[in-house]
Amino acid sequence: MSATAVHSLWTTAADPIQKIDAPNIEYGQLAPTLIVIGAAVVGILVEAFVPRRSRYYVQIFVSVVALAAAFAAVVALAASGYGTTKAGIAAMGAVAVDGPALFLQGVILLAGVLGVFTFAERRLDPVAHGNRVDSFAAQAASVPGSDSEKAAVKAGFTTTEVFPLLLFAIGGMLVFPAANDLLTLFIALEVFSLPLYLLCAVARRKRIMSQEAAVKYFLLGAFASAFTLFGIALLYGYAGSVSYATIAQVVDGTVETVNPALADTMGNDALLLIGAAMIVMGLLFKVGAVPFHMWTPDVYQGAPTPVTGFMAAATKVAAFGALLRLLYVVLPGLRWDWRPVMMGVAVVTMLGGAIVAITQTDIKRLLAYSSIAHAGFILAGVIAMTPDGVSSVLFYLAAYSFVTIGAFAVVTLVRDAGGEATHLSKWAGLGRRSPLVAAVFAVYLLAFAGIPLTSGFAGKFAVFKAAAEGGASALVVVGVISSAIAAFFYIRVIVLMFFSEPRPEGPTVAVPSPLTMTAIAVGVAVTLVLGVAPQYFLDLAGQAGVFVR
Amino acid sequence: MSFPLLTATAALPAIGAIATAAVPAARRTAAKWLALLVSLATLALAVVVLVRFDPDGDRYQLTESHAWIKDFGVRYELGVDGIAVALIALTALLIPFVILAGWHDADPLETHSSRWRPTQGFFALILGVEAMVIISFEATDVFLFYIFFEAMLIPMYFLIGGFGDRAHAGSDEHAAAQRSYAAVKFLLYNLAGGLIMLAAVIGLYVVAGNFSLQEIAEARANGSLDMATNTERWLFLGFFFAFAVKAPLWPLHTWLPNAMGEATAPVAVLITAVVDKVGTFAMLRFCLQLFPEASKWATPAILVLALISIIYGALLAVGQRDIKRLVAYASISHFGFIIMGIFAMTSQGQSGATLYMVNHGISTAALMLVAGFLITRRGSRLIADYGGVQKVAPVLAGTFLIGSLATLSLPGLAPFVSEFLVLIGTFARYPVIGIIATFGIVLAALYTLVLYQRTMTGPVKPEVSAMPDLKVRELAVVAPLIALLIFLGVYPKPLTDIVNPAVKQTMSDVHKKDPKPEVEAAK
Amino acid sequence: MNPVNYLYLAALLFTIGASGVLIRRNAIVVFMCIELMLNACNLAFVAFSRMHGNLDGQIIAFFTMVVAAAEVVVGLAIIVSLFRSRHSASVDDASLMKL
């Protein structure tokens, strides 16, 4: 590098008289995120100042109101055309406000509301010392079984911090699919990951497993995000910028004025390819695709079930949103490089998830593996590389998230002395004991299995159709086969619930409060509506299917 | 906008199912009567359809068409041709008998808790199946058809697995295991078939851009939509596989004996007489119309498989020890005939196949239901446990004999007409296959008469010595079926008049003409 | 000196960190290795920023440090609570959930 260049660098960097013009932020368009984050901060203050007795209610109030308001904002934005015609880049190019972003934010917010409901459930666990308790530790810091914990329980402490944590996570998730430069992407990733790590650790029952889940999730998550970050570094090195638009231009080779300092790195495709691969790997980790899936079963099993439900639904939505944007906005120029690779990933994910699930004996792990298989199905839609592909993925995510939250909410209901009875053998004859709950769960399982007239079928059909139109017929065939395999274990659970005699020492089905009931009911309703009359939502997803560049 | 007759015919049992399921646990009998009345009302509607249908009119009549899922190119399109009308009538006709025959099959045992309501569930599920079967006969939109073709598995699955035959050897646990094995097998086979069909359905959409049977068929006919030969063949195979599992065709048949063996007799009838017909019907309507060329390409292979089914099923029926499994294998043999008739690509063959679907439905229902009555009396499905029943319960034995004779397609009973048509239709194009298939007649005589001899004749076994003869309810189930068998055997014209035009259409779809008799050909 | 060498160094550090994650048992050490990887990234950013002559990379490095700090907070909290409840910080001991 020549001395003049160096000099110029110094001068530009340290020019005293150069004045920084204030960035202009479109607060309106960022309203959903801002509301949620703000509410999270408020939640922290609540923790600080509101007396313990009333915290629980205040937190619920704050969270629900915030999420509702944010959802209203999303709807308002979509209604005023930000999803389609007025779609654009906000916050100095950091955040995109377009169809996919708004659609996914809406889904995440609704999932968040249901999440709050399941978080706030206090009827399931037996009353401890006259206090109704939720599924979170009385005092996460205290060692399980220690005196301090007993005291905490006696005093009726509860970890109301989960609500602000949840809000922070949601805030991050809202940004994640909308992030329009790699830095924002990374920050959003961390913002929604860190609270989740914590939430995993604070289960009231089986805390050891809960903490183990948290550690695994945290270490592996951090490991993955390190890869992402390095990938970002390489892309930055390649394109000299982290903004999607610029990188895309560089990839397509449509840059007007090439900065001579960049000339040599731009030519270096190794940087580009390795960097892209590492970022994609980070996202695949979040969606739980094989071979980056190994955290999923353990974490899903160990985490408090409400958290699992929310995480399984919302994380997938956010991560796939980000993945879509990355592949459709930044790397379309590279599709011939990444498409075959992604196909491979999709295939092993579909098959791997389905096959390993066959022999699972724990309902939460079973659902974890099924979520892996579903990640594979969604990837099939992602690979289509057509507008149909985008909208089909959006639809699938919406359908899937409600089914998931509902299913895990049902899991929280089936309990025995040791808390939730997650071992499959204990579910035997559930259909005899309480037909309704079993029937509802059966509906969810059938939706997972993709039986017609459930949202699962509509979604599966949409993505497979997109994939076939996108010329990935092979994926469709594999998908169909793995669906057949997957059907086997969903059916197994149904058999267990309905056709096997109930055990005398079998679990009881707790009667939940209206909160969980709402979550479950909404889940069923959405499952059936999206199954029978999906057109309206398909239209929605269809309109939302275009990324702003 | 005229009254949506077809929708009503399908919706009525669906609503009835929900209503039946909602009947409180204590009001068991009320649920039964409700179900029976609904099924009768459905029958009435089906009769109206039959009357309103004009054999000489358009191909699809009473059509309804509404937008449904635009993005998937799916419309809610209903319409019936002669074949569909006949099968809808059959379905609507059989269900009341199924319900009546299963009157006590789902009465709860003491062990069940009060909240478990098997009776309501049983009859609700039967009605649900009826609704789905009827609508899949009516659907002229491939996707719509597919949805119900798949969805009907779920209620069937619960019927098989949830309400097994209480007459079983061994412990309850063992029986339960057997049952759920049968149910799972049924579901997985059909689900696998359905999913492979799903791939083909998607493929069809990619090729054709919509799912309307009429549009695609027309486009295929006038050449405006031409598929690459291989594409067409793959799609055809995708569809055919699902239908062959449902039908069932050798070697995809093994789920049927388990299912029919473990299910209660009425449910077994539901499976083989009603649900499986959707498979053969779909071959006739979808495979031939959508993929005429591929159908012709696959014909030889399919005929051979059908032939194997005929002989193989019959031989295995001879080898069975369990009455219901025997009937199941007999059905496999008969489905072989139906499929052979469809793919013989002659008017006689296809008319015969269609009649065969109806007649086989009635005859199997008669035989299986009587067998069910017999089994519930003795509490065993093993042929060896019976003997000399004819002495103590002559009416039961008599009806059983007539059922058997219908199964071996004795002239004068309905099945003969259809079986002979199928044979002659096949023979006209494929003499060798036709001749080998006639061995099926002899084997049919073998397994039915052996069954009759072992169970009904000979010295009276002590266990059956106190066996009561048919009750009024049971007679009310069997007598009409037998009357129908005789009527359709002597005067099938009403049925053929409805079926013939549709068959002529199908023949023209596949661009096939009947082979001319040698004498005329010579001229 | 050619800034590309810094990239090689960054890659080297990243690999060292990654292999540390794979090899070491103690959760704290594993976590430190991850931090090392993050810092490798930072080095890469700064190096690239220097090569390209724009400051984005350096700014990103600051962001990364903040994120790393946040991770430390969360991570240590989790690890410590785990350590307190089972008196061992070995990641291999935490293997109740498997298969």
Next chain:
Amino acid sequence: MENLIALLVAAPLLGAAVLLCGGRRLDPVGHWIGTVLASASFVIGAILFADMLGKDEEHRALAQHLFSWIPVEGFQADIAFQLDQLSMTFVLLITGVGSLIHVYSIGYMEHDERRRRFFGYLNLFLAAMLLLVLADNYLLLYVGWEGVGLASYLLIGFWQHKPSAATAAKKAFLVNRVGDMGLSIAIMLMFTTFGTFAFGPVLEATGETGEGKLTAIGLMLLLAACGKSAQVPLQSWLGDAMEGPTPVSALIHAATMVTAGVYLIVRSGEIFNAAPDAQLVTTVVGAVTLLFGAIVGCAKDDIKKALAGSTMSQIGYMILAAGLGPIGYVFAIMHLVTHGFFKAGLFLGAGSVMHGMNDEVDMRKYGGLRKHMPVTFVTFGLGYLAIIGFPGLSGFFSKDKIIEAAFAKGGTEGWILGGVALLGAAITAFYMTRVMLMTFFGEKRWQPDEHGHEPHPHESPKSMTIPMIVLAFGSVFAGGFFGIGDRFLHWLEPVTEHTHGHPPIGATTVTLSTMVVLVIGVGLAYLQYGRRPVPVVAPRGSLLTRAARRDLLQDDFNHVVLVRGGEHLTRSLVYVDHTLVDGVVNGTAASMGGLSGRLRKLQNGYARSYAVSMFGGAAILIAATLLMRAV
């Protein structure tokens, strides 16, 4: 007039319906209903006959079209009747003998609580048999064809509590089914060749197709005939069919149903005329069977089985005659009718004997019965004389003609067939004499049975004797009535046409030689069974005798080859179905499970190994991406 034809069938059909659906309340009157409707059918037949005689030969045939049965594209099957002289002959035989046997059964089945049902079945049989002979197309004929099969199945197995009866019934139906297969294939061939299977069009169009097709059709028809008429190789069922009540044996397994095969061949004359090879095979089958039946008849000690053997052999004569073509058709039918009389008579006689002997069938336990049941003795004796062809009686005329015709075939074939026919006559004389002697002559050989009941032979009630007497008249005079002046020939000629053949040796020579062999046969039998007392326990006998007792071992053959083989086949198939066909599927499922179990192990709970997989995954991802660019 022609509208009466349907009534012929309808009357007994109505009877069957009423009796079988009527339930117990009809028990007291059931047999009367049955008899009345049977005779009603006979009366109608008589009316039609009278009307037919009134017309001149060309216009005697009547036709009645009821309705279109199976109308399908390019396929037309009707419910339509045709009544020509041939059909008329059968109608009279069937309804006549049928009515008599109804009457007889009133007495014979008196003590059976299921008598109503029995008459129902008899009526069902009449209806089916009439349908068979009145149908104007092969498909409708097929209906009757299987209908009589069903009736015979029901009647053979009437005493179902006897496993032997049930088995025999099943066997009869199955063997017949094999024959029916032939008939259905024949119909298919006709359809593909002529586009129709109505008698008229088919038989007129025979000229328009090749001999090969016609031979095939002919052979298939012959197969059908073999099944129904118990001809080799499908004869095995007839012997066992004797398990049925004796009136059944008389009506179905002697007089009418078993002769349906002859009807079929004669009816399809044009086809056979144009297919010499088929004709040859037919004659061979006939010849073989007539010897076969005769030999079996010689060895049986069961009176009914002996008669069954004779039936086989007599039908062999008819088939032989039918195989000879226009020369033989008339005589085949003529022998059929006369045989109908005397064989029915003989069976009724046998039934009467059994009636008096506590249903004992073993002739070795009879002896000297002529004193105890004179009427039976006389009628049976007349039947005996008729069947052996005693000059002047029915059998003489009909059988003699057939032997002539056989010789008239000419060439070595002629000699062989004629010779066989003669030999058959001799053996017939032998075994019938044997039956006669063992039953009615000699000393009484019956002892008390295990319950100590000593049978008290007595004459049967009028309801039984009268039919026997009537049939005896038939067996005496029918032959002469038909034969003298070729009445029967002129009656049938318009339908079957007739060519006069000239045997190489003059007709008188044939007649004389028949006489000679007759005397020889009777003489031998007398030496064997008349001179010395008949042992109560059958002597071991020669190899041939023992073989003949077992129906010349063909049952054992069937058992070993078909039954055993079949059982093995089915058993192994059941195994295959379970292990192979099912096993493949279950195997896939199982292997999936195994694979799952193995992959599961990867999830070993160690965070570090998870990290390894991620690291490896990342490496692969990167490598693959670079590779994609490289290629």
